[in-house]
Amino acid sequence: MPRRFSLDKVRNIGLMAHIDAGKTTTTERILYYTGKTHRMGEVDDGAATMDWMKQEKERGITITSAATTCYWRNHQINIIDTPGHVDFTDHVPRIAFVNKMDRVGCDFENAVTMMRKRLGANAVPIQFPATEGDKFSGIIDLVNMQYRVYHEESLGATFDDLPIPEEFVPEAKKKREELLESLTFYDDKLLEKFLSEEPIDEDEIKFALRKATLDTKIFPVLCGSALKNKGIQ
Structure with missing residues (x-):
């Protein structure tokens, strides 16, 4: 039988993190946005698609790994939602998603620092939160230098890319410079442009980012809040 x-065009994704990090909640959003499901199952309600065991539904935690497949932008995505057990967390990630940016006391910068120190990962943010905690409103994208705001009425399925608010511009410029500098170690063409202070467009950044990620030279870091439907897309 021929492949679809x-x-x-196939991506295999394993979601790994400590217990209560929001892995299953993140998976539920992915399934919803890709059209695999037509409602978001909540872990606390015992209605998560990936938590199929009776004990998982009762306790609101993932006990066994569960796999599913969805489709997005002409790609097949195979997903494994893993339990928050040490057997699944003693690994350096390929891509990191810092969840729960809506929680009081969250700290994106500290999370990135811990990845570097504890995992020895070359963690490189490609976005950062526009405010944290209960005022978390969206993300600043360092690749296209825009402010992404998700629509609550569509449960995050739609969003607007807006100019970066003035108060975040200095930090965005600084972090983008750090991103570009990190990528120059793995792309000679980008290095030449960076040293010559020539404009570097979005496609060039994506090309270098993809290459360095596949070679496990850098580990892109994203952020959001799965529960609040922000940052998953």
Whole structure:
């Protein structure tokens, strides 16, 4: 039987983190946005698609790994939602998503620092939160230098890319410079442009970012709040 998608269009994703990090909640949003499900199952309600065991529904935690497949932008995505057990967390990630940016006391910068120190990962933010805690409103994208705001009425399925608010511009410029500098170690063309202070466009950044990520040279860091439907797309 012929494949629906060629192997270069297949992505295998394992969600790994400590217990109560929001792995299943994140998976539920992915399934909803890709059209795999038509409602978001909440872990606390015992209605999560990936928590199928009776004990998982009762306790609101993932006990066994569960796998599913969804489709997004002409790609097949195979997802494994893992339990928050040490057997699944003693690994350096390929891509990191700092969740729960809506929680009081959250600290994106500290999370990135811990990835570098404890995991020895070359963690490189490609976005950062526009405010944290209960005032978390959206994310600043360092690749296209825009402010992304998710629509609550669509449960985060739609969003607007807006100019970066003035108060975040200095930090965004600084972090983008750090992103570009990190990528120059793995892309000679980008290095030449960076040293010559020539403009570097979005496609060039994405190309270098993809190459360095596949070679496990850098680990892109994203952020959001799965529960509040922000940052998953």
